[in-house]
Amino acid sequence: MKKMLTLLVAVALLMSLASGLTVAAADEAATELEPMTISVGHWDIENNLPEGYTADPILQTVMDKFNVTFTAMNVGWGDYRDKYNVWAASNTMPDISGGIDIVGSGTYIAWVDDGVVQPLPDDLSAYPNVAKYMDLPEVQAYRKNDHNYFFPRMTYEDPSYWCMDRGLLIRKDWLDNLGLEMPTNAEELLEVMRAFTEDDPDGSGQADTIGFAYNDVFPTSQQIACFGYTDNRWVKMEDGNWKQPVYEEVTLPLIDFLRTAYKNGWMDQDFASRASGDCQELFAAGRIGILAKQNSPKHIKTIYDLWVVAQPDVNFFDAVAIVPLEGEDCYQFQEMSYWSETYVPSSVDAAKLERIMMIMDYLYSDEGVMLTSYGFEGEDYEFDENGNIVSLLPLNEESGKQMLLSDKYTTAGFLASLAAWNGDMLQYQDPTIPQEIRDMCQTEYERRSSTWQYPNLDWEVAALDLQEKLDMSASVSSWSTIIADTSDTPTEELYQNLLAEWNSQGYEACWQAVTAAATELGK
Template sequence: MVRIKAYVILLFTTLFIMIAAGCEKTDVDEAASPEPTSDIGNHLTISISFWDISRDFEKKDAVLQKLEHDFNITFKPIQVSQTDYEEKFKIWAASGHFPDLFAHSLVINSPGIYADWIKQKLIRPLPSDLSKYPNVYKVAQIPDTLALRREKKLYMLPRIAYPTNDLWMMERVVFVRKDWMDQLHRIDPRNFEEFSTLLESFTKDDPDGNGLQDTVGLTAASINYLSWVFSPTFPQFAANQWVQEDSQWIPYYASQKMEQVASQFRQLYESGGLDPNFFLMKEDDAIAKFTQGKAGALAYKGTPESMSKVVALWNKYHPNQDFYDAVKILHLWPAEDGNRYFYVAPTYWTESYFSAKMSDEKMDRILQLYDYLLSPEGKKLMQYGIEGKDYVESSDQIVITRPREASGQPVSIQKLYPSTNTLHSLASWGLERTYRLDEMNKINYGERNILACLEEMRWLLNNARATPFKYPIISLSTPHKDIISAAINPLEDLTEVVLSKDDPIKLWRENVKTYNQMGLQQAIKEVNDKLLHPDS
């Protein structure tokens, strides 16, 4: 943990040095990118499945042509969408006809299926020697990735969102109307009761001064974001993690602390401090409600992309009021142990899988492609386009030269080269790049928004700590853990408790009894036995 914290501090130090220097050169200590050559090998057709790939690959744009030429391949896109991909892959698994390369979300959502595919030899592991692919090797050495090995092999490559868990910290924040707080003479809440009172006053005390009761206290972009307001009460609940209690690891929903969460959640709802439609709210609806001045607080995320989205809507509805004069990120109070916590998650989100029927030659070519996409040169291609045509680089400075819209902003890479919608995220999400103060990020997100994110991250690093969690449990597959993971939806059950009129603590205890009947205690025993004897 100390080593990870040191790495994050070093990363932020690097980011701030780059900001001060106005420099765009990044990707510290990245391995050199491979040099594609014409004699790379036989021409290969690679079938590839990624969300909405048919739309992205419909036009053979110049970026797609470049990669196919440089790696002597032809992509055969296999269409899936966010709504049908799980069912399609079940069918393909049953028939034994996977695409050569495909994206899925198994290790977090369906570790049992992942284990079954390995047993059935439907997917092939990465080579044990990855020295030929230095950037792929780096991904394989991230602690989260190491925990995903089975029999000392990686049967997929995780799609990295952030290089360390701590960099997820801005994915869960609470925005608050500080001008409303000033109007109502409120200070930052120091405990849950003060928080509840603040939200209630946003609903009932006419904070916008229009003489109407037409505002709510807190709205949320989803139940997952809303969970974060209870992080001082139970950090592992808010981060959807297992927790160690009484010398054993249990899922958060098995902890007695959930009774307090259920009670507080009900209190927010009944007092009127919580949006009465919280369980129906979609992301765009919640953001609109907050930026239109109909809610005093918003549970959402504070990344550069989300900040720019919120600020842009705010400017639409409040052209004469500066967002940063009226809104701030609320620093939630310390937990019972005296510590503030920030949100963490696994470094990866979704994974790349490789068909067991694929040849060694094809596997090698795919890994060469991935190594390039993970390299500084590959990332520049995805972010800026083709060098000499879309941008020029001089003295470590990037100058955008591609065509501009009527607004004066450069035409987006995704509009010029639709294939980058897929290719940009094929090997890695690379979300940490959005925090860099380079020319494209300034255009896409706004310099002030990026600086605000970085300043908040600095505050969290100095004043809070990462929510504790156990790497191996997330992707661990045991018989009963797989059963309850598929059958239990704790947030849905918690919502029903909040909306009910009966005692929330009693209702939650009944839920836990039901979970036990479904195999919860057996799952806990299996997980803890596996942690004690990982090779058994």
């Protein structure tokens, strides 16, 4: 993250020193390009580009630079897969088909094999910013027919920061109220869950607190990291087979832990029916003591923003901390350096493909990231004496919070997430996130990345194109039935019944096929 900031500072300085020359060169280049209209599909893009929109200065800068006009083809978070399937079947996909996450799936394979999408150029010498991401092993792993077919939507420049996308937030003031130490292992965590439920940690005199709850992401996905690697990526197990640990016996200690917490009432009793976001609101309102939630700055800021409204008299930073789990069984959450992709349909001709390549290369560039993330230097942001970015945007009169860039520039928002999730990549430097949150997260990142174990992930194995993967229908959420089982039946016995169900849904055939294919690769 520091490397990224250093690069951005250098680019901003060069942009400032040579602004006149840059603008002149851009204008000259744009006049050499034929005007072109490019349709863009992206999540909620209609909010940025409504019919008859007037471009804001950021969007106009990009459109002028490449002599293009953008039109919107909207997808929502609930319908994007369905819409893209309809567009693909009717040959009406957007010229830039962003807002889709299909890589490695049956849809991805079909789109490539059926010619729905076209390969990107093999020669990327004219697009150095595209090239540096195409060379990533987790992108190369999904090449088909010796070609790349998508632009990765980058999440982290350094993927080790994924370790902060899972974890536990805790009410440290409740620990103080009860005279408890910060928990660092499973045994201590369970005792704190009990105390936060039964011992009136908020001093209300009422049984109105929940010891533990999770928000959105299922607990097996490294939320409680001290039980080893229990996630759903393919790893080589001790028996030499490639399996998904979340379906294996190695996950039973975690499930038994959660089952104990649920049976005793120390875990949210409504976890299976909660809507997305419910528990973070309850945590912010002072109802939950330990919350499983992404521990990265922008996600903790979401809690902070809810908190200052719900509990304005309780200082967030005096009350909340990240649980620093310790031990040799602590494993990091890890993922590819990108999440989701952008495609170019086969209906796009060579001239338009070249223009799209130019646009994406710019959005990947440091200059493009600075513009679409922070606006114009001297007007929207500046650097302090330590090189930190300082926002110059005014306070929002209604909320009292600092105005967001999207409040000022209403049509350019999609540019900050079309090539990369700029908000994720830059969140450790984002001046709109309180410094205390960023420092808290950076300190914990440094501890985790140096002391927690890294899972044995292999992107080439993850990318294996196998029919058995497509046929498998087993679901991780089935663990909920065991967690909520309050009988005296041993967890191991309940698991064996569930494993038989998963195997009937294709899991056993899938891991056997993956193991055979991985062995052929020498894995």
